[in-house]
Amino acid sequence: MSKGYSEGAWLWLWHANEAHDAIPRATKALLAIAITALSFFCLSRRRKNATAPTLPGPRGLPFLGYLPFVGTDLHRKFAELAETYGPIYKLQLGSKLYVVVNSPSLAKEIVRDQDMTFANRDPNIAVTIATYGARDVAFSSLGPYWKNLRKLFVRHLMSNASLDACYDLRRQEVRKGLSDLYRKSGVPVDIGEWAVLILVNAVMAMLWGGTLTREKREAMDAEFREVAAKFMVLLGSPNVSDFFPALAWLDLHGVERDMRRVHQWLDAFIQSVVDCATQERTNENFKQEEGELKRNDQKQDFLQILLDMEMDLEDNQSPMDKDGALKAILTDIVVGGTDTTSAMVEWVMVELMQNRDVMNKVVHELMEVVGEDEMVEEHHLPKLKYLNAVIKEALRLHPAGPLLVPRTPHASCVVGGYMIPKGSIVFLNVGYIQRDPKIWDRPLEFRPERFLEDPSKYDLSGNNFTYMPFGSGRRVCAGLALAERMLPYVLASLLHSFKWELPQGVKLDLLDKFGLVVKKMKPLVAIPKPRLSSPELYMLS
Numbered sequence: 001m002s003k004g005y006s007e008g009a010w011l012w013l014w015h016a017n018e019a020h021d022a023i024p025r026a027t028k029a030l031l032a033i034a035i036t037a038l039s040f041f042c043l044s045r046r047r048k049n050a051t052a053p054t055l056p057g058p059r060g061l062p063f064l065g066y067l068p069f070v071g072t073d074l075h076r077k078f079a080e081l082a083e084t085y086g087p088i089y090k091l092q093l094g095s096k097l098y099v100v101v102n103s104p105s106l107a108k109e110i111v112r113d114q115d116m117t118f119a120n121r122d123p124n125i126a127v128t129i130a131t132y133g134a135r136d137v138a139f140s141s142l143g144p145y146w147k148n149l150r151k152l153f154v155r156h157l158m159s160n161a162s163l164d165a166c167y168d169l170r171r172q173e174v175r176k177g178l179s180d181l182y183r184k185s186g187v188p189v190d191i192g193e194w195a196v197l198i199l200v201n202a203v204m205a206m207l208w209g210g211t212l213t214r215e216k217r218e219a220m221d222a223e224f225r226e227v228a229a230k231f232m233v234l235l236g237s238p239n240v241s242d243f244f245p246a247l248a249w250l251d252l253h254g255v256e257r258d259m260r261r262v263h264q265w266l267d268a269f270i271q272s273v274v275d276c277a278t279q280e281r282t283n284e285n286f287k288q289e290e291g292e293l294k295r296n297d298q299k300q301d302f303l304q305i306l307l308d309m310e311m312d313l314e315d316n317q318s319p320m321d322k323d324g325a326l327k328a329i330l331t332d333i334v335v336g337g338t339d340t341t342s343a344m345v346e347w348v349m350v351e352l353m354q355n356r357d358v359m360n361k362v363v364h365e366l367m368e369v370v371g372e373d374e375m376v377e378e379h380h381l382p383k384l385k386y387l388n389a390v391i392k393e394a395l396r397l398h399p400a401g402p403l404l405v406p407r408t409p410h411a412s413c414v415v416g417g418y419m420i421p422k423g424s425i426v427f428l429n430v431g432y433i434q435r436d437p438k439i440w441d442r443p444l445e446f447r448p449e450r451f452l453e454d455p456s457k458y459d460l461s462g463n464n465f466t467y468m469p470f471g472s473g474r475r476v477c478a479g480l481a482l483a484e485r486m487l488p489y490v491l492a493s494l495l496h497s498f499k500w501e502l503p504q505g506v507k508l509d510l511l512d513k514f515g516l517v518v519k520k521m522k523p524l525v526a527i528p529k530p531r532l533s534s535p536e537l538y539m540l541s
């Protein structure tokens, strides 16, 4: 359905290197020889140690493995290979062994039957820097530290009480975005770009919007967005050091250097906000001791909730590490909560623009539940059953993370009768499973009704292994509770407040591009026209 790339990863790595142009060609040639020799050494060592290779998979070149053929769109390549090699196969990429799982029954073996064994990740270099040395929820290894961090994240930050407490902070940002759209009535709008802006602003507001004044935040907004965008790009950038760790010290792509720079800026920024919050708390305690009443007019943001909690990491962490853990959690929320959700806003919108009958049903439901005299609020969401089915269907056809976040077994183990070596990188090919015609009737059709037929059959928590857009098991998305509020809230607001039309001559397409998050390749541009009964509704309140 989508365009494939013919350019192999090796070329792609080579070109990326040229773009930096820091290393002359002769040096590059020497490095290529060094890579080749090193990978030969690594491979021959592995062969001596390993038991007989049992997984099927395409043959690659000596030393480089399948790297020259894998292309830039991993999800498409993995789906293509699944057609040839079946429910589980392996790929050697440089010195790393990748295992791709393409069937619900084998996925179940991994995320349910052997969830403990597969609960670790193998963070690459950029991720390790970004997450304070994998001290965050998404990349720290299974153990008491991760368990406590995850508990704190899911049970406290993502609890109904916390999400209710910061509702007003995200609501203000969505309202601001709707007002901006109102001013652009009749003018083509890049929906993905709009969604990124709203989501970054909403996430920032929830993180520290009760701590920093709006003026302070707005002064930093543009720079923060710019740095956060670079951060996301670097997290998804190809890096030869990840395939050949022995060469990491050369940092051939400059990813490590660039990530260190960006991370330094973000860290200093987050630290300044944490200091500001800590200072405010000290002042408040002082005022209380002096007999003044505690100020209660602030909205509670995630930072305040985290500082209110005694972070019990049960891992003999020094205060310095606790500080790192706090900042790593905040980073997880920025990374996990912005691009994923905004990409899904765009996917739902493009499917609705393409399927007008479905769009009409969504609008009809919104008019029944909300009406044209008021704005959407989060309390309306549970009544929007059809919109909910539309979102599930978009998550089936266009999951933001079609390969989830890969897992790494801490011990060699057997899956589907095949030996999976310790330390290999295991991808669950959810994008493929969710389009498999053996499982789904007319899988390429956008038909939300399939989720209404038996609503209990598919939830978003990954209990049905044919449908796992947020993953499953111990490592299921930790921000699901927030995503379940933010995504429908933004979409319902967009669709309720405006009619959407395509600019003349514009043709829709569903081409996607692989990255940290799979997004639409070409931006969706559409024209908003106000739908509500009064212009006042579009003003901020």
Ligand code: HEM
Pocket: 137, 138, 139, 150, 332, 333, 336, 337, 338, 340, 341, 344, 399, 400, 401, 404, 405, 406, 469, 470, 471, 472, 473, 474, 475, 476, 477, 478, 479, 480, 482, 483, 487
């Ligand atoms: C539409 C929105 C979202 C989608 C599609 C999505 C998808 C995913 C997926 C597929 C995973 C990997 C699960 C696995 O390996 O089994 C994941 C993990 C994660 N997500 Fe999300 N996510 C979304 C929103 C969010 C939000 C809003 C946050 C933060 C508030 C968040 C934070 C995380 C974290 C921390 C993890 C790592 C969990 C762990 O390893 O223990 N995500 N997400």
